[in-house]
Amino acid sequence: MQISQQRLHKLEIRKLKNIKDLCISFEMKNITGILGPNGYGKSTILHALACCFQPPNEDQENYKFSNFFLPNPDALWEGSELTLFHTYRQASQLHENVEQPYGKSSDRWKPIYRRRPTRNVHYFGVDSCVPLIEAEKRNVKINYSTSNVSEDIITTILEKASYCLNKQYTAYNLHDSGRGRKFIGVEANGIRYSALSMSAGEQKIFLLLERVFRAIKYSLILIDELDLLLHDSAMKNLIKVISDRAQSHNLQVVFTTHRESIIELSNLINIRHIFGTSEKTFCFNETKPDAINRLTGTQPRLIEVFVEDDVAVAIIKKIAGQLGISRHVSIQRFGAAINCFTVLAGLLLRGESCENSIFVLDGDVYKTKEEQEKCLKAVLTGDDEKAKLLRQSSLEKIKCLNIPENIKPEKYIHSIIINLKEIIDNEGNEIIGVAKEIVAVDNSHKYVDDIISRLDWDRGAGLSKIIDLVSSTQDWANYVANVKDWLTSQIPLVQEVTSQEV
Incomplete structure (x- = not known):
């Protein structure tokens, strides 16, 4: 039966990696920004969310706990326990505030993967930000064929990228170097260039925009280190663009960041600040001065x-x-x-x-x-x-x-x-x-x-x-x-x- 109108409410983690007794809410706004010092579990929250759902189609990415929590001699992940709270519609029946527990008590995670709730999930990790030229291993001339992409959604992406980066983009191309290797390219100010010549931040903007604008309604989009490689103004413009799209297409977006200036956009996003002690992991629903102090090492006096x-x-x-x-x-x-x-x-x-x-x-x-x-x-x-x-x-x-x-x-x-x-x-x-x-x-x-x-x-x-x-x-x-x-x-x-x- 068709599943639709999914809505994530909150995630409770009793134990997962270094997170203990955490409750994080995603209510109020469609976008949630998770801030906090290194090592307190921001990325772990995204990894857990990615694994809580199964894709509606086999050709979509199926994130499993073993992708992010790979067993090793120092961590078998036994005793991990978390609960997802969400709402969804199945055909004509609305299921509200459903609790879905997950955990690993022996050698397998429960529930089995095919019994997880269904939702389109797109995870954008830090490795997605590696500039294409750095990922390219060949040190000889790279040949590729170029085809222009002119569908309506690409026109929108070009407009939004122009706004984010304060640069006029006029065309979007797809380059094929053979053996299944394809990558994007653009034209700006009369100059055509591929992702091989893009700045890291520029490449990230286009990849994120395409992911967001191609996502179907009610998708969940997870972005690790949204601020990475981006200038402050580009990051804020990107969030405004994503916020508009999330609102019109009922998307939910959860991202992590170290950029304390994100609090200036608290009218658009939920601010969630993660901080932990040896006994408990706290989630503060607003970034107040103490939270900024933990992020920056300076104590603001409001x-x-x-x-x-x-x-x-x-x-x-x-x-x-x-x-x-x-x-x-x-x-x-x-x-x-x-x-x-x-x-x-x-x-x-x-x-x-x-x-x-x-x-x-x-x-x-x-x-x-x-x-x-x-x-x-x-x-x-x-x-x-x-x-x-x-x-x-x-x-x-x-x-x-x-x-x-x-x-x-x-x-x-x-x-x-x-x-x-x-x-x-x-x-x-x-x-x-x-x-x-x-x-x-x-x-x-x-x-x-x-x-x-x-x-x-x-x-x-x-x-x-x-x-x-x-x-x-x-x-x-x-x-x-x-x-x-x-x-x-x-x-x-x-x-x-x-x-x-x-």
């Missing part, structure tokens, strides 16, 4: 906080640390409080969205929205609707620390400390004792500066210890409430979610 001085820096670091997001927070200083409005306006006028940014005032000046709006109006001028909206959005970016009226920030910190009774921590008690010795100063900054000086501490370390002590008091929650609430709202931006949690 949350940006602008403050007046180094005391405020220590306060923000403490709040972020308490929320467990310190590694995601970048802290910049703008100096005097009045500079807050100039810097904020400058960023917005330059086109920065500041969507994940706030500007924190110490709380002694410009506390009210009226005062803040007046300052913003001086740097964001105009009475038109656009100017008003810009000022309104700017106001939402300004947060104040909560301190009593007519008191300076350092004086307030000092007052919290001297009101503390003796605590268990000796270092904290010493800070309290020194603070109580400071009764009057000629500059409010000295309420904090003198504590650090008398204890002979490095300023950064001293501020951190003082703020640690203040954060242990009942006053802390109200003092930092506005900033903490905003930072808490940003946690979903940087918190990874696994397939199991969806």
